[in-house]
Amino acid sequence: MVTCAAPRPPEPMLSVLNTLTERLRVALEKAFPEAAAAEARASDATLDPQLAPASKPEFGDFQANGALALARPLRQQPRAVATAIVEQLAADPAFTALCLPPQIAGPGFINLTLRPEALVAEVASRLADSRLGVPLVGASAAGSVAPSPPAEPVIVDFSSPNIAKEMHVGHLRSTIIGDCLAGVLAFRGHAVLRLNHVGDWGTQFGMLITHLKQVAPEALTTADAVDLGDLVAFYRQAKQRFDEDEAFQTTAREEVVKLQAGDPVSRRAWQLLCDQSRREFQLIYDRLGIELQERGESFYNPYLPAVVADLEATGLLVTDEGARCVFLEGVSGKEGKPLPVIVQKSDGGFNYATTDLAAIRYRFAAAPAGDGARRVIYVTDAGQASHFAGVFQVARRAGWIPDDGRLEHVPFGLVQGEDGKKLKTRAGDTVRLKDLLDEAVDRADADLRRRLAEEGRHEDEAFIRHVATTVGLAAVKYADLSQNRTTNYQFSFDRMLALQGNTAPYLLYAVVRIAGIARKGAEVAGADALGSDPGDYGGDAALVFSESQEWALVRHLLGFDAVIAEVEEELLPNRLCTYLFELSQVFNRFYDQVPVLKAPPQARASRLALCRLTADTLKLGLGLLGIPTLERM
């Protein structure tokens, strides 16, 4: 296979877009054969039609900007170039079947508008497709049956809390963003391995075990002798002693060596600590509905010597001040000396870079001694960017990454308080994730009860708790995901729980409104004795749209497949959030201005079909964000 092109960024209505790009390409070659020949020789891309979504609705569905770029090399007026292209398109049946006659606008843009019947056909096909037009990777276009999942998995490494510590705000973004990305990739048909690279190995265990042996030895031999809160306090004390007391430091280092060498007493203590933390983590994951597989740093312990041996064999390893390092290319530190990645400390111990290298090596290596992955994604804070850049470079130079392998750090910014500083409690401590989720749910609960009282509604306790929990957790997740992850994120309960704007409650309410129509629709259908299954509205009936708000909704709905493909490629969940928010807005306008149940029968069936597709799209999209929806709220 010969492909030199980078993966093309996705655009609305992928299949239609691909067809149009192809027709435009053909039109360009026919209109300017000499340019096409020149391009083939120079292998540049002057004949790229530059097809993009229209920047404004009045420009139609798509715009082709390629004529502008072509004008100069051809020494022609841009509009003349555009005219020549349009003439070719007009003679192309495959094009005219899809689009109305193109318009040339401005300096030489070609505006394309899809034929209404093409849009209707797309809507009909999505109504019949549980995947809503999103193709499975590896599936051939024409009616392939249940393609086997690719053998080469995508690994998403996220969450990664530390044993003997509680999960705090710092783990929020990795957990939520990682879960979403894993979800999108899995939906596209990738075999996704969700790995929790927990910090269960290394110096901190030496510290903690040494300290516990002295102050609370029962914690090392008896399950649950101390609770996690105590462990956190012990950890803090151990850390302090480690920083202040040289003798303690030495003992702690020796303890790490014993642990890593497999000393039974140390292993037993370590195991107990891990089990206890693990149960606490699981409470959070269950609550957030997040599944992931634990594979901590300790997993790679047996593979560490091989990392060093490999680097030795490839001649990358250099001993410097007693430490074994790989010096980085293109990254210089003080006095122009290259920066090292230390893979073995002067005392013979391994550190986190070694573990990260072992993980990369294992993940790309073929089964059974590896995962055989072709794409590995790390969701960690942006502060680790240079660490990963260094480690990735070493892995690449060591030859552990296959040619088609993708190794990506997905960085995200800090969680800040409303004062713009790092989020802390009033006492100045790190905010526990549990407390943060509790507060979100409590606030949603209080708000719901106030609203019910105002409206004189009566709901039972189970309903209130369910809605408050769903809304509260959805708000936390959505607020995080809806922001471009690369920037710092200002955490605000008031903003994320707001009922209007780009928030979870607004989106959930749109779903609820549609659910309301569906319920009423079922009643109306029953009363009118329409004879059709109310759950099947829109099925075979001809779809007819007349109102501008209907067409706006149709056009927006059809962009779903492209957004999913875009998130898969760019790993930016906020693109999906923006799409879903805009879809909700478009739907609310439609809901406001176009009657559904009171419309005449044929219009009603078509509008019910649009409602169903909207609900399905919102539910699927929110589901990929890790957010369950409600029928009533």
Place this chain on the structure above:
RNA sequence: GGGGCUGUAGCUCAGCCGGAUAGAGCGACGGUUUCCUAAACCGUAGGUCGUGGGUUCGAGUCCCGCCAGCCCCGCCA
């Protein structure tokens, strides 16, 4: 000292391979409810895209300099 990220409306933020008059939400101001949940919808005001150069038919977007904030920089993760 070196490197990275960020800087867009009063506030919080979008802005895709460089495309047409830079967008949204909140807040402010003004409207809309005999009708499917008004947790909604419509409208108005609000911008030197940090700054100075450069490339281009075209720059918030690409390149260089500068300013400001945050983060990282040898045996912690």
